[in-house]
Amino acid sequence: MSDWKIYTGSGGPSDRIKKLPKPPPWRDFAARRQGIEEGEDPRGRTFQVRLQETELVNAALYLRRPLIITGPPGCGKSSLAYAVAHELKLGGVLRWSINSRSNLQEGLYQYDALARLQDLKSGSGEDLGLYFKLGPLGTALLPGPRPRVLLIDEIDKADIDLPNDLLHVFEEGEFEIAELVRISSKVPEVAVLPVDGRSDEDRVTVTRGRVQCAEFPLVVLTSNAEREMPPAFRRRCLSLNIDPPSEEELQRIVLAHFEDLDLKKVDELIKDFVRRRDEGPALLATDQLLNAIFLLTRGRVPEGKERDEVLEIVLRELDHG
Numbered sequence: 001m002s003d004w005k006i007y008t009g010s011g012g013p014s015d016r017i018k019k020l021p022k023p024p025p026w027r028d029f030a031a032r033r034q035g036i037e038e039g040e041d042p043r044g045r046t047f048q049v050r051l052q053e054t055e056l057v058n059a060a061l062y063l064r065r066p067l068i069i070t071g072p073p074g075c076g077k078s079s080l081a082y083a084v085a086h087e088l089k090l091g092g093v094l095r096w097s098i099n100s101r102s103n104l105q106e107g108l109y110q111y112d113a114l115a116r117l118q119d120l121k122s123g124s125g126e127d128l129g130l131y132f133k134l135g136p137l138g139t140a141l142l143p144g145p146r147p148r149v150l151l152i153d154e155i156d157k158a159d160i161d162l163p164n165d166l167l168h169v170f171e172e173g174e175f176e177i178a179e180l181v182r183i184s185s186k187v188p189e190v191a192v193l194p195v196d197g198r199s200d201e202d203r204v205t206v207t208r209g210r211v212q213c214a215e216f217p218l219v220v221l222t223s224n225a226e227r228e229m230p231p232a233f234r235r236r237c238l239s240l241n242i243d244p245p246s247e248e249e250l251q252r253i254v255l256a257h258f259e260d261l262d263l264k265k266v267d268e269l270i271k272d273f274v275r276r277r278d279e280g281p282a283l284l285a286t287d288q289l290l291n292a293i294f295l296l297t298r299g300r301v302p303e304g305k306e307r308d309e310v311l312e313i314v315l316r317e318l319d320h321g
Helices: 029-037 051-063 077-088 104-108 113-121 136-140 161-172 231-235 247-257 267-279 286-297 304-314
Strands: 067-070 094-097 109-111 132-134 149-153 174-176 189-192 204-207 210-212 218-223 238-241
Touching (some): 051 067, 051 218, 051 238, 104 161, 204 210, 247 286, 286 304
Parallel strands (some): 067 238, 094 149
Antiparallel strands (some): 189 204
C-alpha cells in the first residue's frame, strides 16, 4: 500500500482524511475568502507580468477602453485582472463567466418579479429594492471614486449578439433599469443590492432607474479564440495576446507560488514540460505544472512507477480529453 494515498479503495472506513495536507495556495478557498473580506484577493499576488502586458493595461486605463486578451488555456489571461486589482487596490474583481446562453440582461441586473408578486399578496413586498440585484457589469458601472475591475471570462463562448449588445453600454458607461424608470416619478430612489453585496448595508441607491459610472471600469475580456469577435466590437477594445511563459518565466512563476522551493529539485520537470509544450502537439497549461510540482514536493508523495503514473495524469495534454 502506497503511503501517500489518502483513499486506498480498500472499502473499509478509516480516518486517513486527517492526514490530508494543506491545499495548494491557489486552491485554499478559506484563505481566499478571508483575503477578499479584508479587501485583498490573494489571486493577484503571484502573477508574473511582462512589459507588454503592463503597457496594454495602462493604455486601457488611460483610454477607458475594454481590454480583450487572447492566448492558450492557462497562460494567465484571467490572472492579469486579479493582479491589476491587487496592485491598484481596486477591490474584488467582478467576474462574469460567459456561456452560450449569456445575455446582456444577466450582466446588468436581475429582477424577481414573481417573488414580489407573491409577497404583495401576503401583505409585504413594499420595499421594491429587495427584488433587484445588479449583475457583474451593472455593479462595475456604479458611480465610485475608483474604477472597479470587471472580468468577462471567455467572451468567445457567447451568442453572436452579446458583443454587439455590450457596445452601447461600453460606449455610454451607463444603463437603465426599465422597471425602475417606469415608476421613477413616484419612486425616484430605490436601494438595490450589488452583485458582491451580502446584506442591506451593502445596498446602493439608484436614482430614476439609471446607473451611470463616474469612473469607467477596467473591463478585461478573455477569449480562447473559438470564434472571431465582430469588427465593430474589436475596434472599441484594446487587444493583447499572451504567449506561453518561457522556461525562465516558468521558474519565476514556480517560485512565486512556492517561495521556499529549491528549483534544482524540479528543474528537469520544468524542462520536460517546456519541451513537450513547445516541440510537440501537446496542449499544456501552466497550472498543470504547478499541480505536478505541488504533488511531488509537499508532504507524502508517490514514488517510483506510481510517481510516473501520477505525473502522466496531471500533465495529460488538454486536447486529448
